[in-house]
Amino acid sequence: MGVDYYNLLKVNRSATDDDLKRAYKRLAMKWHPDKNPANKKEAEAKFKQISEAYDVLSDSQKRQIYDLYGEEGLKSFEFGGPGDEGKSSSKTTNNTTFRFNQRDADDIFNEFFGGSGGCGMGGGSGKSGFPRNGETGNQGNRKAASIESKLTCSLEELYNGARRKMRISRSVPDDFGKPKTVEEILKIDIKPGWKKGTKITFPEKGNQEPGVIPADLIFVVDEKPHPVFKRDGNDLVVNQKISLLEALTGKTVDLRTLDGRYLTIPVTDIIKPSHEIVILNEGMPISKEPHKKGKLRIKFDVTFPSRLTAEQKSDLKRVLGGADN
The missing domain is CATH 1.10.287.110 (DnaJ domain)
Structure with missing residues (x-):
């Protein structure tokens, strides 16, 4: 028949x-x-x-x-x-x-x-658009330019690590070859210590078109400003204002860390302008060296009084007149 x-x-x-x-x-x-x-x-x-x-x-x-x-x-x-x-x-x-x-x-x-090159079925001409195991498929096709998107992270996320879920939409062919829009959730595990400019790549997550290898989707880490800490490489910097009296007589600095701990730092030395205290292992995690952290640097800004009375000036002369420079 x-x-x-x-x-x-x-x-x-x-x-x-x-x-x-x-x-x-x-x-x-x-x-x-x-x-x-x-x-x-x-x-x-x-x-x-x-x-x-x-x-x-x-x-x-x-x-x-x-x-x-x-x-x-x-x-x-x-x-x-x-x-x-x-x-x-x-x-x-x-x-x-x-x-x-x-x-x-x-x-x-x-x-x-639109498939081509080296990916065909057994016994055929080797031209289909689907990859065999170990092959990328789409060999010989032009690849679309990468698509970059900003991934803005808080300093807490970059200190502790976090998971982000990003919803993307892209065009793919349906069973009849017609383009359709699909949504997908991409999971990004932010590692402790990542820096601004770190790139996370999702290969070929761009739109699918005949004869074109889909673009890579790249997320680029950006750092959100923090109200207390400023990052400098692997170090954390804190600017601390103190009065002239505190600079001369001492002060205790209280800080809440990015992982929620509280640090109490007694300052007993006389603080001069631009003075800096360095605390080891209280900075940012170092992503390539587990269990290591940078430094915490406390920079002091001494606030001088705008005016003094005659009596205050006299008292200062009396107290400081014999002090060593």
């Missing part, structure tokens, strides 16, 4: 070219061998049948002969038509010489989906 091409594509005998294209796209995406690694042999056979059915029915001359003589009759025309095997290499119908030539399944697939 031969193969029923109409049944293979799930279309009726009056199917238009558009009907055939839609049916082929849907079935080819479903049965391509590289999308069916668990039953690859069965998928390969099915994929070739679907491709052959589309090749015949989309060609008006082949389809006309197939409708008259069926699949066996169509292919026997290569030898001179039904009942004349071996007499001729071609058949003349309506003053037209016809020879049945079956097109390669991957060639047909690539016309729809």
Whole structure:
């Protein structure tokens, strides 16, 4: 009886070219061998049948002969038509010489989906758009330029680490090859110690277009200003204002750290302008050296009084007159 091409594509005998294209796209995406690694042999056979059915029915001359003589009759025309095997290499119908030539399944697939190079199914021409294990697919295609987006992080997130969820929208082909918009949640694990400018790359998460490798989506870390701390490499810097009296007599500095701890730092030395206290291992985590941190640097800004009374000046002269410079 031969193969029923109409049944293979799930279309009726009056199917238009558009009907055939839609049916082929849907079935080819479903049965391509590289999308069916668990039953690859069965998928390969099915994929070739679907491709052959589309090749015949989309060609008006082949389809006309197939409708008259069926699949066996169509292919026997290569030898001179039904009942004349071996007499001729071609058949003349309506003053037209016809020879049945079956097109390669991957060639047909690539016309729809734009695949190329080194990724084909076993025994085929190696041109499909799906990758084998260990291959990237899309070899030989142009890759779209990377898309960069800013990822603004608080200093607390960069100190402690955090997880961010980013919702993205992109265009991908549906089962019929038409573009559709899909949404996806990308998870970003912010590592303690990451710095401004750190890049997190999600390969090929851009829009999918025929013949183009999707762009990489890159998030670039940016640092949100903090009301207390300023980052300087791996160090944290705090600017602390103190009065002249405190600079001379001492002060206790209380700080809440970025991980919620409280530090009490007694200052007993006389503080001069631009004086700095350094506390080791209380700065930012060092991402490449676990369990190590930079320094906490406290810079003092001595606030002088705007005016003094005559009595205050006299007292200061009395108290400080004999002090060493």
